[in-house]
């Protein structure tokens with residue numbers, strides 16, 4: 001029963017009926033449901049959510065505290081690294097919180113926001 005349930009949960013509804021018949025070839029040879037491959041994410045995503053989403057929002061568009069809509073920013077990687085490192089206006093500097101490598105990563109991630 002449990003075996004059937006697992007298969008039925010993972011596979012298309014077409015196989016649901018197969019669970020009723022013992023030794024159904026469809027059930028026996030059915031490939032395992034695709035394991036959702038761990039989403040390939042830029043390392044900067046977690047950093048962005050931790051450090052930037054507060055003001056910029058998870059999608060970069062929040063604009064809290066007068067923050068810029070990052071999806072509309074024309075700054076390239078170098079410009080973003082500079083601003084994150086040194087801050088600008090109300091945008092805090094992250095020099096003390098993040099390593100230069102992390103700043104590169106979070107800036108790269110911010111460039112993927114659209």
Ligand code: HEC
Pocket residue numbers: 048051052053054055056064065066067068070072073074075079080083084088089090091092094106107110
């Ligand atoms: C405390 C709120 C706050 C946090 C946290 C914050 N920002 Fe900002 N950010 C701002 C504000 C405000 C501005 C606009 C500054 C200005 O124009 O004077 C800004 C501007 C920017 C800009 C410039 C956009 C442009 O085109 O002018 C970038 C890039 C940026 N932030 C990236 C980040 C990243 C990456 C993080 C996380 C590491 C982050 N910010 C965290 C408030 C914040």
